[in-house]
Amino acid sequence: MERTGADVDAFLAGLPDAQRDDMVALDALVRTHLGSHERELWEGVFWGGTEQKIIGYARIEQPRPKGPPVEWFLVGLAAQQKHLSLYVNAVADGAYLTKKYAGRLGKAKVGAAAVTITDLATVDLAELEAMIAEAFATLDAG
Numbered sequence: 001m002e003r004t005g006a007d008v009d010a011f012l013a014g015l016p017d018a019q020r021d022d023m024v025a026l027d028a029l030v031r032t033h034l035g036s037h038e039r040e041l042w043e044g045v046f047w048g049g050t051e052q053k054i055i056g057y058a059r060i061e062q063p064r065p066k067g068p069p070v071e072w073f074l075v076g077l078a079a080q081q082k083h084l085s086l087y088v089n090a091v092a093d094g095a096y097l098t099k100k101y102a103g104r105l106g107k108a109k110v111g112a113a114a115v116t117i118t119d120l121a122t123v124d125l126a127e128l129e130a131m132i133a134e135a136f137a138t139l140d141a142g
Contacts, residue, residue, distance in 0.1 A: 001044040001052065008041050008055055019079045022120040026077055026086065029129055030057050033136040042073065054078040054087070058139060062089055075135055086115040086128075090135035101131040 012024055031039065037058035046052040056073030063069045076087035090097045102110040107122035109115070117123055 001042045003040045004043045006041040011041055015079055023079055030075055030132055033133050084117045088135050089113050090138045097131050097135055
């Protein structure tokens with residue numbers, strides 16, 4: 001995946017109606033914590049070999065288990081076929097923040113660094129925002 005320089009707002013406007021409102025709402029929520037950091041569209045082959053378009057917020061250097069660190073994003077947002085994915089690549093106390101907030105987010109599936117949302121109305125937005133705020137706070141702590 002790589003940064004494209006494509007217009008994020010145009011990308012959001014072009015999404016199907018069923019996803020656009022939730023993506024725009026999540027984008028606005030993340031942007032309240034973005035500050036002067038970047039908001040960029042990333043495109044290309046993602047983990048698992050699928051073509052993806054992900055809105056990346058705040059460029060970071062992501063350590064890898066093998067090999068050198070890679071340029072990545074702190075928080076990412078993607079529209080999938082049947083759900084939305086929120087990627088949170090922030091760590092606190094040795095674990096991804098998604099694990100810390102897993103039981104507090106409402107109806108969402110939580111993976112290592114991803115939150116899968118099928119219906120935004122079933123997610124606790126206050127807790128989701130708290131997780132995002134804590135993720136951005138890790139930039140200031142580092």
